[in-house]
Amino acid sequence: MKDAIKFLQDCKTFYVATTDAANIPHVRPFGIMADIGGKLCMATGSGKVVYNQIKANPNVEVCATAGDGTFLRIIGTVYADETKAARERYFTEAPILRQIYADREDKLVTLVFDKARAVYQTMAGEITEKTLY
Secondary structure (H helix, E strand, C coil), rough: HHHHHHHHHCCCCEEEEEEECCCCEEEECCCCEEEECEEEEEEEECCCHHEEEEHHEEEEEEEECCCCCCEEEEEEEEEEEEEHHHHHHHHHHHHHHHHHHHHHHEEEEEEEEEEEEEECCCCCCCCEEEEEC
8 A cells, every 4th residue: 555655646646536426427636645544545625526426426546647657546435534533634644735724624524445456557558456455
């Protein structure tokens, strides 16, 4: 799991795919993936469309590409941990979010992968798969 987080941190931006109620895919950029308690976590605002899509369908895929063309996909399911304790752990891992959500900390939701599989692929088509947990 540490390799996957390092890969995402090095890429700086990763993309999260979800679907809406009509099963239409939507992809948007995220910037911070953290290891909190041995689980991959990302965060979003509770008023965002992505949050509502994940609540309705927890199946997500994350994708990021490194400078050499290698890319990582993380496939799994997530759940929303809306507790203050989860928020505080995420703020510790990603202090910039405390500034972004300064006047609305209660709106930040930690999205926790409850199962995750990583797929690394090179431009040459070499694939390495790992079950993260």
